[in-house]
Amino acid sequence: MRASLHTINRQLTAAVFSLVFLVDSSPAAGQVPLPLGIDRYIAGLNLDQDVVVNVGEINAISVSGTVTLTFVSYSSGPNLDEVVDATTSYNVTVNGSSKKITASLDAEYAAGISVSLLLAPPGAGTSTEKTLSTTAQDMVVGFEKIAVSSLSITYTASASITAVPNGSGELRTVTLTITDN
Amino acid sequence: MRLGQTYFSWFRRCVLHVFLAWIAIGPAGALAQVFVFSGGGGAINLSIDTATTGSQPDAATDNFTELSWDADYGVTSKISVTTTCPSQNFSLFVELSVTTYGSGSVGTEQGEIELINGMLDTDMLRDIPLSSPGRIGSGTLTYRAVATASDGNSNENGDDIHTVTYTLTAQ
Numbered sequence: 001m002r003a004s005l006h007t008i009n010r011q012l013t014a015a016v017f018s019l020v021f022l023v024d025s026s027p028a029a030g031q032v033p034l035p036l037g038i039d040r041y042i043a044g045l046n047l048d049q050d051v052v053v054n055v056g057e058i059n060a061i062s063v064s065g066t067v068t069l070t071f072v073s074y075s076s077g078p079n080l081d082e083v084v085d086a087t088t089s090y091n092v093t094v095n096g097s098s099k100k101i102t103a104s105l106d107a108e109y110a111a112g113i114s115v116s117l118l119l120a121p122p123g124a125g126t127s128t129e130k131t132l133s134t135t136a137q138d139m140v141v142g143f144e145k146i147a148v149s150s151l152s153i154t155y156t157a158s159a160s161i162t163a164v165p166n167g168s169g170e171l172r173t174v175t176l177t178i179t180d181n
Numbered sequence: 182m183r184l185g186q187t188y189f190s191w192f193r194r195c196v197l198h199v200f201l202a203w204i205a206i207g208p209a210g211a212l213a214q215v216f217v218f219s220g221g222g223g224a225i226n227l228s229i230d231t232a233t234t235g236s237q238p239d240a241a242t243d244n245f246t247e248l249s250w251d252a253d254y255g256v257t258s259k260i261s262v263t264t265t266c267p268s269q270n271f272s273l274f275v276e277l278s279v280t281t282y283g284s285g286s287v288g289t290e291q292g293e294i295e296l297i298n299g300m301l302d303t304d305m306l307r308d309i310p311l312s313s314p315g316r317i318g319s320g321t322l323t324y325r326a327v328a329t330a331s332d333g334n335s336n337e338n339g340d341d342i343h344t345v346t347y348t349l350t351a352q
Contacts, residue, residue: 053343147236
């Protein structure tokens, strides 16, 4: 009987020791290696979510203001003195590769009158001054992936002395278009 | 002696069974954590396709996902995030804003976090209280996708496909 009680006492001691050991291995001691079976005590719960980011191709351009070009003087030669205007500007945002800007008029000017256009290039683009017509022409080529504002627009109007006075003027719309190079 | 042996055998079986039961179900049974999507939770598509001319493309956002938790760890706990997105080209951010919580401290929100492929687990909410009801709460996930003009577009680069993983764990 005495031996049995001694054995029971040993078992109780072992059980108490086990419980104390387990309690001491609390999640707060997460950095301490835990006995087998206790690891899930501190294991995290996970949730997964798929998130897709899609970026569409953006080709955006805008211009500021309206320009009035008025011939007011004559110095010499076959033409009136040129009229230059650089009061307007344009903004552009493109996120694709190899772009260009074309320009065209909605209608030609009267005989003897012409308007040329020069655009400041965005980024690494290359600009060329050209006389505007109803046929689209490349004004800036070779730019890409850029967002920039307040780029200068320069109009230069020319008229020969043979041009007929046109009263309040001829209203034309210049269209700038971004396309692939 | 026979009585003692019988008693010992019975007691030993009891201790063994209790111990095994504790190992098997004790921790999970005593501490039952909950971590679920309580709103949304499905795949999210964020599309960037507009820009104010002259400015960078407009960001895309989504805030239709809600997390709920019961951080029953017996200790202060936290929520962290990571992502996997091979060939990532664009920027993605997420923020957890706690909307409801049991009582006392809301925990410490960590603000907006940028999700970068292969990032380490990054804390979104720390110091979630250990006791009920403070350990119980929910919050809104706000995603924000950003792409600069120089990042290009999906036609040329393909979409970014993230698998975002949130983890509730002891802090």
